[in-house]
Each structure stands twice: as C-alpha cells, then as structure tokens.
Amino acid sequence: MRPWSVISAIAVLASGQMESQGISNLQSLISNAQAGETILVPAGEYDGNIIIDKKLILIGLGSPVIRGTGVGSVITVKVDSCVVRGFVVERSGKMLVDEDAGILVKSDYNVIEDNVLQDVLFGVYLFGADNNRVRRNDIRGRKELELGERGSGIHLWNSYDNILDGNDIADVRDGFYIQNASRTHIERNNVRGVRYGLHYMYADSNVFLLNSFTDNVAGAAVMYSRGIRIRNNAFLRNRGFASYGILFQDCHDMIVDSNVVADNNIGLFFEASRNNVFQHNIIARNDAALQMFQNSNGNVFTENNFIDNLSPLLVVGKKTETRWNRNDRGNYWSSYDGYDIDQDGVGDVPMKIQNLFQYLEGKAPHLRLYLYSPASQAFAVAANAFPVMNINTEVDRMPLVKPVDLSKLGILTLLAPSRGNHQKTNDSVPLFAALPGLGIFVIGYLVMKRRSRQ
C-alpha cells in the first residue's frame, strides 16, 4: 500500500469539498482512486449504489451512511481482496431474483466487517465468492414485509471456504442461507426472529461454533450435507406448529456435540439422516425432544442429557436403528425410574424411551390432540404394568442415573439476547388475579348474611 495515496484521500474528504456538496459522491472517489489504495470515509451521508471494481480498502469513520437507490445492491464488490469496514448500508433493491443486497460480493479474499445493514433485502450476499470473511455485521431486514418476501441475512451461493463470525441478524427470512458452500466456518453469530435461523443445503465439512438461534420459526434446517461439525451452539425457543431446534434432512456423518437445544417445539428432527453422532448435548424442555423418521438409521446418542421433555421420542413409522449408547455409556433421561445397585452410574434397568401413547402417536400423529388427557397417561401406566404389546423397540440399555455434568454449557443460553419480558413482578398484579375469587367470596358472604338476617 502506498501511504501517500491514503493521505491524499483523507485530504480530499477532509477539505470539505465533498461535504459541501451535501450528499457526496463516493463512486467518483472510487473511480479516481488507484488500486490498492485505502480510502477513509468520514461520517456523513453518501449516495449509492457503489461498485467496487478495483482492489480498495474502504473504511468508514464514525459510521458514514451509504444509501442505495432502491434498485439493485447498494455495494457490489467485483474484485478480490477488498475491505469494507464501518459503514451503515441501507435501501437496497426489492428483487429477490436479482440478489438485491446491502453488500453483494462476487469475488474472493474480501473482508466485510463492522457494518450495519438495514432496510435491505439480503444483508450480505456471497455470490460465487470464496475465502471471504464476513464479521461483526448487524443485519436488520425489512420487518414490514411478509417473511416469505424478505431475503436472507447472509446468503451464500456457490461460495467456498468463507468465515462468517460475530454477526447479529434479525428480521430477515432466513438468518443464514447456505447453498453449495462447503468448508464454511460459522462462529459466534446471533440469529433471532426469522424463519429458519440457518437454511442449509449441499454444503459439506462446515463448522458451527458458539452460535445462537432463538425465537425463530425453526432454529436450523440442515439438508443434503455431510461431515458437519456443530458444537457449542444454542437452539432456544423456536416455537410454532412445526418448529424445530434443528432439522436434519439427508445429513450424514455429522458430529453434534455440546449444544443446548431447549424450549423448542421439536428439539431435533431427523429424516433420512444416517450415521451422525450426538454427544454431550443438553436437550431440555422441548415438547418433543426427538422426532425421527424410520429411514434415519445408525445415529448414535451418547452422554446427552434429556431433561423435562414432554415426549422424549416420536418415531414416524415403525422403528429406527438408532444406537442409544456407545462405549457402555447411554444418555441421561429425566423420566428414567430405574435403579443402579452396582453403583457404576449406569442404570440396571434398560430405559424404554417411548411409552405406549407416544408409540401410537407415531402411527397416527393427530393423536397428539389427546396429549395431557388422562387417557394418554393411563396408556403409559397400563403398558408398563401389563407389557402385552412389545412396543419398546427404542431402548437405551445403558441409561445414566445422573445427568452428565454439562454445567459449563449453561453459559450458552446467555449467548442469545434474552426475550426481555421476564421482568420483576408488579405487586398489584397478584391482587388482580385474586379478583374473581374475591368477588365470589364477597357475593357468597353477602348472600349468607342476608339469609341469616331473615
């Protein structure tokens, strides 16, 4: 980099020439710059759209705003090794098919960091772009649009070896949309309030670390991929009629360990996904911890904590060939009621994961409407007392009697911003709750009093 060019650029902007014109023209500055130059852009408002067609380092000082025309992408990066740092990027186009993004990257080895993207269709779009780094960007989609009409937060198509880290994404359709993008590293991102936190297909050998996917329609939908590593992520409060913590469709040879999957409609969902290993995860307080189609075979669950899920397992079809333990270590199930006489930490009675009602649910899913009914509980008790029907094809033969110590994962639930309505109790509120009871008491008392007077 030539230092004099940096200084000249600062000089141009600091002289106030461009500021005096009101909204400045950044594009002409880019056309006048030499390749390899660093342009420092002071705070202010600049007209888009910008096309970066030579190797440049663009640094915003004091969050300058780049406002697009409302057609196409606000910033398009066309050559390798550029940096876009510290801008507020807004008003992209409206066409999903034209990849109208805040920042559209079509080249390799770029760094997109510390930007705020708002009022954009897509946030950052990597279009056939490899080896880029997208980090610490705040991406807010168009909340006023229907979910289906919005774009993704960070969209990867046919792009390899990228690193996406520290981004904060909300109000878009899918947090990450990743298609044909192998060897992507995704770390420390927060995604909330979107459709799929992660929408993912045909992308192998990727790594997910320390991300949080909360309050989405579905946490993550991982499809048609193999060799993925998912570690230390939090999938929380993804609720809806068909919401999942993570959905796996045609996924093989993954290692999923040390994640927290809590308070989702369905914790983990499997269809045609084989030979994956799940270890040291906390799967807690989901309506159903696991849902598996019978074509999902050879998955291994070992040393996970299954805590307070309404149903531990729903099997669609007859049975799966899941291995519920490895190296003589099964999982901890909070509903396990066996004993451990030889004190080796492994229960002496196998854990039957499904009860009769849950088994029947697999055959007729709509029976779930009878959840919480006394009959459904009676079914469970009856099947235990009189094991006439052999429904227990899903058995953990090495259930752990104590939860695996995964207390270090508790911190993961803090990755996500809290829902915020968990405030302190207002003292007058319990009184309000007492009103109907109190009312009836008073009426009863008055009636009695009048009665005794008569």
Added chain:
Amino acid sequence: MTFSPVFHIARQELTVNVRNKWTLIFAVIFGILVTGIAYFGMIAEGFSGMQNFARSSASVLNLVLYIIPLVSLAMGTLSFTGDKGSAELLFSQPVLSSEVIMGKALGLFASIALSMASGFMVAGIMIISKSGPQGLTSYLAFTVLSLGLAFVFLSLSILVATLARRKSKAFGFALFLWFFFVLFYDILAIGITLLLSGSTMNLFLFLSLFGNPVDVVRVASLIIFDTATIFGPAGAALLRFLGGSAMSVTLLVCALLLWAILPMALAVKIMRRQDF
C-alpha cells in the same frame, strides 16, 4: 317462570352446602393440590423465562380434569338425592319443578365455584409472583373454563339423580359417568382413531373432541394458553379445521354451554313427566 324463587332456592342451597362443610373440605383439598402442583412445578424449573406460566397451568389443568368432574358429580348427586323430606317440602311449594332444579343447581354451582375460586386464587398468586403477569388473562380464562366444566358435570349429576332416584344407584351412575368421561371415552376414541385412516381419521378425531366435555376444556385451555403448538401439526390441523384459534375457542365454549344446558333441560323434562 319467575326468577325470584330460583334465587331463593339457590341461596338456600348455598347456605346448606356451606354449612355441611363439603364446600370447605373441597376448597381445602383443591387449594392444597393446586398450590402444591404449581409450587413443585416451579421448583423443577431449570431454565428461567421459559414457558413457566403455560407449563405450570398445564399441570394444574391435569388436576382440574380429574378432580372437578368427580367433585361436581358427587356434590350434585348428594344434593339431589339426599333428604327426601326437604325435597318433598320444596316441591309442594307453589314453584315449578324447573325453578327448583335451576335454583338448586345455581346454589350448588355457587358453592363449588366458591371453593374452586379460592384454590385457583392461591395458585394464581403463586404462579404470577414467580413468573410474572404475562399469562394473567389466559389464567383467568382458564378459571372460567374450569368453572364451566364444573357446571357441566353438575348438570349431568342432576340428570343422573333424576333418572336414578335412589341414592346408591345415582352414585353408581355418577361414578360410571366420571370414569367414562375422564378415561374411557378417550381410550375409546383413540382406539377407533387407530382403526380409521386418512382424512376420515382426522375428521373423527376432531369431532370426537366435542363429544367429551373434559376434552373440550382440555383443548380449549391449551389453545388459550397459546400452547396449542405442543400438539404439533395436529394442533395446526385442528385450528385450520375449526377456523383459527379465536373461532376454535368460541366453538369449544359453545360446545361446553350445550353440555351444560342439555342434561339439565332433559332432567327438567323427565321430572315434569314424573309429576303427572
């Protein structure tokens, strides 16, 4: 038919019930159970800020579904078959038999409602002080639904008492009804569902919910708690079938009203025939 004798009889019924301690016993038992469930549900709470209220209420719901029908049936049957002398005295007065029935039903309902409301109140204070007031309106709605359930089974007990006349027979009937609605009906419905297939199955399953007041209250409560999502796709299908959650609750409440009115109307009719 005028209303003043109805209220007189209702007031007398309430007094009798408060004095004979049944109301108090029920109130204490109910209060202890509901509070206990709410409390232990709270202790088991692992993660904070997650579904506290709905889950606690769902546990209370379980209790409501067992206990309230039983108590309503027992108290109703007891009142309508007990003490021949006072009943004869009452019917010899210049009031209609329908007025007597309605009056007694109202008085009974008031005493049951009194004890239930106190139980709900204690549990409500407990849950809300722990997990915040965001579920308050649905809790109130749930209370109302439970009261509705009590009225339905009161109404059924009146029918049973009118049909059976003898106390022991009436109690036998009442117990059978409780067993039927709390347990047997659902098992039957689940069994038949598994025999059917496809859209017939779903249609049968959805409609079968209306045939049992216990199911009506259970499903309506879960929709009100906004936890219909725990039904998964089945819940979505049900809501679509009934036309949205507001519409579903309306329909379910209407069904509950029918369940409350029909048995009593039938009892009145039968009693008229017995008179002449």
